[in-house]
Amino acid sequence: MLLLELVETTKAVASTRSRLAKVDALAHLLRRLEPAEIPTAVGLLSAKPRQGRVGVGWSAVAAAKADPAAEPRLTVSDFDTALDRLLATAGSGSGAERAAILRTLMAAATEPEQSFIAGVLLGELRTGALEGVLTDAVARASDRPVDAVRRAAMLSGDLGGTALLALMGTAAELDAVGLVVGRPVQPMLAATAGSAGAALEATGEASVEYKLDGARIQVHRSGSDVRIFTRNLADVTHRLPEVVDLVRGLPVQDVILDGETLALDEEGAPRPFQETMSRFGADAVRETLLHPWFFDVLHIDGRDLLDEPLATRIDILNRVAPAHRIPGEVTADPAVAERVSQDALAAGHEGVVVKAIDSVYAAGRRGSNWVKVKPVHTYDLVVLACEWGSGRRTGMLSNLHLGALDPGGDFGEPGGYVMVGKTFKGLTDELLRWQTARFQEIEVRRTAGTVWVEPKTVVEIAIDGVQQSPRYPGGIALRFARVKRYREDKAPAEADTIQTLRSLLRS
Numbered sequence: 001m002l003l004l005e006l007v008e009t010t011k012a013v014a015s016t017r018s019r020l021a022k023v024d025a026l027a028h029l030l031r032r033l034e035p036a037e038i039p040t041a042v043g044l045l046s047a048k049p050r051q052g053r054v055g056v057g058w059s060a061v062a063a064a065k066a067d068p069a070a071e072p073r074l075t076v077s078d079f080d081t082a083l084d085r086l087l088a089t090a091g092s093g094s095g096a097e098r099a100a101i102l103r104t105l106m107a108a109a110t111e112p113e114q115s116f117i118a119g120v121l122l123g124e125l126r127t128g129a130l131e132g133v134l135t136d137a138v139a140r141a142s143d144r145p146v147d148a149v150r151r152a153a154m155l156s157g158d159l160g161g162t163a164l165l166a167l168m169g170t171a172a173e174l175d176a177v178g179l180v181v182g183r184p185v186q187p188m189l190a191a192t193a194g195s196a197g198a199a200l201e202a203t204g205e206a207s208v209e210y211k212l213d214g215a216r217i218q219v220h221r222s223g224s225d226v227r228i229f230t231r232n233l234a235d236v237t238h239r240l241p242e243v244v245d246l247v248r249g250l251p252v253q254d255v256i257l258d259g260e261t262l263a264l265d266e267e268g269a270p271r272p273f274q275e276t277m278s279r280f281g282a283d284a285v286r287e288t289l290l291h292p293w294f295f296d297v298l299h300i301d302g303r304d305l306l307d308e309p310l311a312t313r314i315d316i317l318n319r320v321a322p323a324h325r326i327p328g329e330v331t332a333d334p335a336v337a338e339r340v341s342q343d344a345l346a347a348g349h350e351g352v353v354v355k356a357i358d359s360v361y362a363a364g365r366r367g368s369n370w371v372k373v374k375p376v377h378t379y380d381l382v383v384l385a386c387e388w389g390s391g392r393r394t395g396m397l398s399n400l401h402l403g404a405l406d407p408g409g410d411f412g413e414p415g416g417y418v419m420v421g422k423t424f425k426g427l428t429d430e431l432l433r434w435q436t437a438r439f440q441e442i443e444v445r446r447t448a449g450t451v452w453v454e455p456k457t458v459v460e461i462a463i464d465g466v467q468q469s470p471r472y473p474g475g476i477a478l479r480f481a482r483v484k485r486y487r488e489d490k491a492p493a494e495a496d497t498i499q500t501l502r503s504l505l506r507s
């Protein structure tokens with residue numbers, strides 16, 4: 001298929017607010033693709049190319065500027081091949097070769113394709129096709145039940161592969177997609193409640209567990225082979241050797257565990273979250289030891305446990321890793337739930353997660369079977385730009401411009417970000433140094449005093465609320481915003497929405 005056809009579909013999808021029309025346009029496109037193009041196209045449509053980022057910045061894109069081709073001739077496969085080649089051509093001395101690949105690609109592209117390609121390369125693509133919409137489109141195009149498609153995509157962690165199977169395989173093959181030890185699945189997520197008692201009302205009898213303030217880990221062990229994945233399903237095995245060793249020592253052959261890892265001080269109190277996350281970075285130093293706490297088990301020795309009730313999964317976890325179970329209690333009594341919550345806070349943790357004791361593991365879902373309760377309200381926002389500091393912060397990028405996600409395009413482009421405020425509060429010297437380097441790497445342009453960046457850095461912000469503001473495009477501004485931490489384990493598409501923040505005006 002010509003790349004232009006895909007580009008035009010993304011434009012049509014982005015320009016309508018009707019979910020039905022989006023699904024129709026995407027399903028029509030999916031049906032017309034060659035089988036080999038399906039995973040590539042799904043990656044491009046969901047703004048998550050198969051290759052991830054290929055390390056091309058805006059200056060390289062600008063340098064590859066070419067007159068647009070008069071006639072479309074690039075195919076989806078041509079673009080995929082070029083991305084593969086860019087990915088494979090790395091390291092010193094490869095600059096000229098990469099530039100040549102880019103120039104050839106751009107010269108073969110028509111004008112709309114050129115801007116689409118630039119968007120893909122710079123990670124700025126907005127297709128208006130969020131994964132939910134695309135999942136519906138795959139179901140429509142393949143005439144398979146949407147639940148079957150969603151389940152296969154969650155369990156395989158691969159919507160592109162799932163689309164291929166749905167469109168080209170049999171219904172039985174799609175249904176047979178199950179857990180594979182070594183292949184990460186989308187983690188189950190939690191809804192929010194204001195108190196442990198309110199959470200318990202939603203769940204009924206529940207496991208009330210400490211909410212530890214670390215990083216989510218999904219650990220897969222097959223024999224002596226151990227793999228560890230983050231919340232985003234990135235493989236971080238090599239960064240956590242102590243967790244690998246520990247899991248190798250558990251009395252099982254095959255297992256998939258879900259949990260949280262964090263750094264502790266000598267007294268066993270949690271160290272700041274940033275210390276845990278620094279172990280996940282590219283230039284990580286192993287100063288702190290990370291400890292895992294497991295709260296779920298998804299598979300054990302050939303048996304999938306996703307559809308077993310939580311009570312059964314906890315029993316198995318107690319057998320497999322009793323010393324590494326997350327602290328908590330099973331109860332139906334709101335007073336007990338409150339006490340566990342107070343204990344968690346007193347021990348320096350974030351709050352509790354209250355989980356219906358009879359619930360299954362709903363991979364990739366944020367349902368009401370898991371409810372988190374934390375006293376400090378924080379929101380995950382995306383950094384859009386940063387201003388140079390003054391005084392003690394001269395030479396440092398300091399004041400952050402914060403954007404909330406606008407999935408439906410109520411205040412601009414669908415899938416874009418709406419600025420809701422600025423803050424330079426809560427930034428430690430270490431964070432200032434980190435963000436000064438990082439934001440110049442992902443810079444897209446500069447004005448006096450401000451560096452504009454690719455919208456890809458998620459930052460967790462504590463606020464006291466929002467207020468009406470005619471100055472900001474979403475009509476609201478954050479009150480007393482301060483930085484809690486960077487969330488490198490979250491994708492910008494998972495940021496909080498402008499609609500969520502606006503709803504705070506009413507409460």
Ligand SMILES: Nc1ncnc2c1ncn2[C@@H]1O[C@H](COP(=O)(O)OP(=O)(O)OP(=O)(O)O)[C@@H](O)[C@H]1O
Pocket residue numbers: 188189190191209210211212213214215216231260295326353372
């Ligand atoms: N006992 C626990 N059970 C489940 N999740 C836990 C627990 N302790 C800590 N966590 C962490 O809390 C998160 C649960 O909240 P949620 O599913 O909303 O994820 P999130 O969007 O990363 O939220 P948050 O920013 O509040 O951590 C998990 O992703 C996990 O990292």
